[in-house]
Amino acid sequence: MTDVLAVADHRRGELRDVSYEIITAGRQLADETGGDLHLAVISGTVDEFADKLNREGVDAIHTVSHGEEFNHDVYSQAITQLYDDLAPQFVVTPNSVNGLDYAPAIANELDLPIVTDTVDLETDGETLIATREMYGGKVETTNELEGDAIVTIRGAEWPAAEGTGDAAIEAFDADIDEDAVGSTVTGFEEVGGGDVDISEAELLVSIGRGIEEEENLDLIRDLADALDATLSSSRPIVDNGWLPKNRQVGQSGKVVTPDVYIAIGISGAVQHVAGMKGSDTIVAINTDPNAPIMDIADYAIVDDLFDVVPELIEEFEG
Amino acid sequence: MKILVTVKEVATVEDEFEIEGTEIAQQYLGADLNEWDDYAIEEAVQLQEDGIADEVVTVTIGPEDCEQTIRQALAKGADRAVRVWDDALEDVDLLDVNAKTEILSAVIEEEDPDLVLSGVQAGDDSFAATGVSVAENIGFQWGAVVNHLEHDLDDGIASVRRELEGGVEELTDIELPAVLTIQTGINEPRYASLRGIRQAQQKPMDVKALADIGVDESTIETELELTDMYEPESESDVTTWEGSADETASELGELLRDKGVAQ
Numbered sequence: 001m002t003d004v005l006a007v008a009d010h011r012r013g014e015l016r017d018v019s020y021e022i023i024t025a026g027r028q029l030a031d032e033t034g035g036d037l038h039l040a041v042i043s044g045t046v047d048e049f050a051d052k053l054n055r056e057g058v059d060a061i062h063t064v065s066h067g068e069e070f071n072h073d074v075y076s077q078a079i080t081q082l083y084d085d086l087a088p089q090f091v092v093t094p095n096s097v098n099g100l101d102y103a104p105a106i107a108n109e110l111d112l113p114i115v116t117d118t119v120d121l122e123t124d125g126e127t128l129i130a131t132r133e134m135y136g137g138k139v140e141t142t143n144e145l146e147g148d149a150i151v152t153i154r155g156a157e158w159p160a161a162e163g164t165g166d167a168a169i170e171a172f173d174a175d176i177d178e179d180a181v182g183s184t185v186t187g188f189e190e191v192g193g194g195d196v197d198i199s200e201a202e203l204l205v206s207i208g209r210g211i212e213e214e215e216n217l218d219l220i221r222d223l224a225d226a227l228d229a230t231l232s233s234s235r236p237i238v239d240n241g242w243l244p245k246n247r248q249v250g251q252s253g254k255v256v257t258p259d260v261y262i263a264i265g266i267s268g269a270v271q272h273v274a275g276m277k278g279s280d281t282i283v284a285i286n287t288d289p290n291a292p293i294m295d296i297a298d299y300a301i302v303d304d305l306f307d308v309v310p311e312l313i314e315e316f317e318g
Numbered sequence: 319m320k321i322l323v324t325v326k327e328v329a330t331v332e333d334e335f336e337i338e339g340t341e342i343a344q345q346y347l348g349a350d351l352n353e354w355d356d357y358a359i360e361e362a363v364q365l366q367e368d369g370i371a372d373e374v375v376t377v378t379i380g381p382e383d384c385e386q387t388i389r390q391a392l393a394k395g396a397d398r399a400v401r402v403w404d405d406a407l408e409d410v411d412l413l414d415v416n417a418k419t420e421i422l423s424a425v426i427e428e429e430d431p432d433l434v435l436s437g438v439q440a441g442d443d444s445f446a447a448t449g450v451s452v453a454e455n456i457g458f459q460w461g462a463v464v465n466h467l468e469h470d471l472d473d474g475i476a477s478v479r480r481e482l483e484g485g486v487e488e489l490t491d492i493e494l495p496a497v498l499t500i501q502t503g504i505n506e507p508r509y510a511s512l513r514g515i516r517q518a519q520q521k522p523m524d525v526k527a528l529a530d531i532g533v534d535e536s537t538i539e540t541e542l543e544l545t546d547m548y549e550p551e552s553e554s555d556v557t558t559w560e561g562s563a564d565e566t567a568s569e570l571g572e573l574l575r576d577k578g579v580a581q
């Protein structure tokens with residue numbers, strides 16, 4: 001019988017969705033090992049967070065009250081101390097930007113293997129079988145390891161835990177060494193504001209790296225004009241400086257839910273899909289019939305965008 | 319100040335491919351400089367141009383085949399390269415994070431840089447964990463997913479922005495020496511000039527075996543074992559319109575009119 005320790009994610013006073021999903025993933029592992037599910041809530045308004053996280057399946061919640069916001073040194077120290085105290089087999093954390101800022105560090109400190117960005121987990125109590133993607137989602141792999149491990153889970157892969165639990169909520173007296181804290185958060189800034197709000201659009205024409213050159217963007221602008229649609233893009237287009245940040249769809253950009261989302265020359269990487277999978281209807285125009293975007297598209301045109309887009313413009317310009 | 323950049327040659331896959339065992343069949347694979355590392359190299363070279371760094375060294379774990387890719391970093395302005403390879407690494411399907419950490423840590427300890435830049439992730443296996451793991455291992459500070467770095471590192475502090483989810487950036491001060499994992503978009507990576515490409519041929523590339531950097535073969539035994547690879551089962555019931563561009567475009571046109579989003 002072995003336990004699982006899962007770690008919640010929060011930011012600027014709000015628990016992030018993955019904190020509820022990690023309860024489901026953790027519970028599943030704990031059921032398979034026949035152990036308990038412990039949850040760690042570190043920094044911020046921990047008591048309020050603990051009440052919210054007390055959902056079905058959680059056996060114990062350990063709160064560590066230290067500072068307001070995420071700091072990887074505080075998290076690392078608190079989690080390694082909880083690990084020593086509880087001796088769980090698996091420590092499960094979100095594969096979020098902050099999760100990736102401490103999970104590899106605790107793995108190294110505790111001398112444990114780490115497997116990141118998992119989409120499925122299974123264990124018989126000895127071996128862990130973790131499923132994860134490679135090559136931008138083109139293939140899935142299974143990976144096995146024995147014994148204790150650090151595991152990060154991809155968001156939106158496990159359903160959020162529901163109901164009300166009867167977890168024991170306890171303050172954990174972590175011994176945080178301030179001298180070992182080598183970084184300080186000085187503030188936050190929201191980026192990607194400005195004249196357009198792509199999350200308001202009914203019809204989005206979204207362009208990706210398939211466009212190849214900045215000059216070719218005019219073709220997509222013409223399409224957006226002809227359809228009276230709003231123009232958005234995947235990340236590389238914004239990274240290249242071809243469109244402003246407020247046009248970026250995805251994990252680090254905007255979440256959009258238009259009536260119709262037309263993804264043109266976009267492969268459908270997980271960080272992009274996170275921002276548009278809630279669209280009512282998804283259309284993909286892509287030369288690659290195996291591109292991951294096809295998994296979530298409702299309609300597809302497997303063809304060259306430079307052939308299809310001019311036809312589409314003509315269709316609407318008459 | 320000395321900067322070390324971790325550089326990886328990643329495998330790229332053609333649209334149509336086949337899987338053999340736990341690998342993609344060789345004929346469908348290409349090779350490229352990892353996208354994220356390209357931005358890390360550019361940041362280091364810019365720090366050098368700004369007079370902040372006096373030496374930029376790249377470190378790579380990879381076989382001889384990848385030297386051409388590493389030379390791209392030298393052509394863009396890095397001063398020299400270290401490449402670690404060993405017969406013992408030849409048969410490993412997937413080098414896990416711990417193994418990479420052991421190897422890179424040994425090189426970093428030998429080189430003793432003030433700042434290490436790595437990519438947020440490698441485009442092929444996407445673990446996104448090596449930079450932070452290395453930092454912890456060698457007692458450096460760190461920051462993951464950095465999309466801005468102030469080029470003013472005099473007071474021993476790196477002021478960075480970490481790109482969080484949902485268009486929020488975290489402003490953080492990190493004590494040096496540190497490892498920063500660099501996010502795409504932090505700068506505009508240059509193309510190598512012809513002159514740069516010529517010069518790169520003359521720049522030193524040290525090739526080291528595990529024993530040369532004092533890493534014992536047993537410490538790189540990977541604990542994570544890749545046991546299967548397959549094409550993900552599509553859960554979708556996508557309708558693929560067939561026909562010429564003209565036909566498929568009019569199918570899409572009809573859909574947009576049906577949905578009432580375009581006239």
Ligand SMILES: Cc1cc2nc3c(=O)[nH]c(=O)nc-3n(C[C@H](O)[C@H](O)[C@H](O)COP(=O)(O)OP(=O)(O)OC[C@H]3O[C@@H](n4cnc5c(N)ncnc54)[C@H](O)[C@@H]3O)c2cc1C
Pocket residue numbers: 136207208209210211233234235236248249250251252253254264265266267268269270271272275285286287288291303304305306438439463
């Ligand atoms: C921490 C982190 C955060 C990230 N946040 C985001 C985010 O917010 N948003 C985001 O989009 N990405 C994000 N990414 C990047 C993401 O992982 C992908 O790299 C990116 O989404 C790829 O963009 P793409 O699909 O346009 O390019 P690619 O993956 O290169 O795909 C290009 C596609 O175009 C197709 N194509 C090529 N030529 C043609 C043609 N002539 N006609 C038709 N199709 C063609 C190809 O088949 C391919 O499918 C993030 C990554 C990380 C690590």
